[in-house]
Amino acid sequence: MKTLLLMSGGLDSTVALFDLLADGHDVRGLGVHYGQRHSRELEAAKEIAEFAEVPFEITDLSNLKYFLTGNSQTGDLPVPEGHYTEDSMKQTVVPNRNMIMLSVAIGYAVSMKFNAVAYAAHAGDHVIYPDCRPEFVEAMKQAAALCDWHKIDLITPFLNSSKAEIVKRGDQLKIPFELTWSCYKGEDFHCGKCGTCVERKEAFQLANVKDPTLYSNFSEKFFKAVNL
């Protein structure tokens, strides 16, 4: 089965990549530059695809940042810090991001006569991200099956999994967690403070899996240790 996977360089889509490969899918990766502040994540996606020896491309739709406004990731709002609250998290929602990325992936999959498009929406996202909910996925499945005479299936391996369960699955598959990127700030190291970093840390703790992430307080500690 030829499957085009939306890869963000994050934990979820990286575990999805190795999960699909383990299931025998012939996977190709697609990254979408939609003008996100943390486009650093796409470099991570490229490295992960190289590690997995899977073809990977990025489509540059960065002009979208002028149209998807009023949020912290493509708009002018600051990235909220601390544990997610409903309000702070809503600030990070890029309007209709998933439909846009899926529509491009589906178009590309039709062009290549692939069988499916996959994306790593997960249960932990349902409360905040409307475009990760099962009912949204169901509508998109219908649309993907109808948009062309060549039918594309939509696969969401983690729709009912928590982030901790995804980390556990990644641990079983021995995935290179250290290559993945979650932080919404997109600086040199994971900030360790934004909502996504807090969630990432928590997922490793709950899964009881060693977290190899270099958070930015690591660099402070390191420079202190070597007296710089």
Add this chain to the structure above:
Amino acid sequence: MKTLLLMSGGLDSTVALFDLLADGHDVRGLGVHYGQRHSRELEAAKEIAEFAEVPFEITDLSNLKYFLTGNSQTGDLPVPEGHYTEDSMKQTVVPNRNMIMLSVAIGYAVSMKFNAVAYAAHAGDHVIYPDCRPEFVEAMKQAAALCDWHKIDLITPFLNSSKAEIVKRGDQLKIPFELTWSCYKGEDFHCGKCGTCVERKEAFQLANVKDPTLYSNFSEKFFKAVNL
């Protein structure tokens, strides 16, 4: 009602613009550059929006042409001439074009807290363009209502109208037909030979409305008449 209309510069979306305005919608236009050969149409859309005194923007997603291949409009295939046959017409289908344009429009509409997105799919397109069929529109309506906490309605005023009926409606509304652009070749004048030009001519004939289009044989006739 604040409505964002996908404007291609063609007949259908132009009549839709004046139809929505007549219905009291507060309309804003959006053009999408998806790498189409006939991007000339977007200049037409801009002129039409100026004529109607409606705000209009173009989002540049022309990088998509590298991903939406195997067709005559964003790929390498030639534009087919003559009356549409099923095969020749399928050659012009840009994979998943409408879902891509709708997803961007919906994201922008959410950003602006608009009520609806409109596009001018019509009954004549159902046979060839899968992403103009009522069942596709239904799936997209669902997806548009679910993709964000701010619900967006999807409006398709001509879903059950023929192109001739659209021309009739345009005539009633006294729309500037001469500003619209249909030709898939995207040269200086309408070629008069490609499938879209043939359909355009036919629609005016069937509607019994004078066709003000300058087809390229016009220029031959003109230069002959003035002895150039």
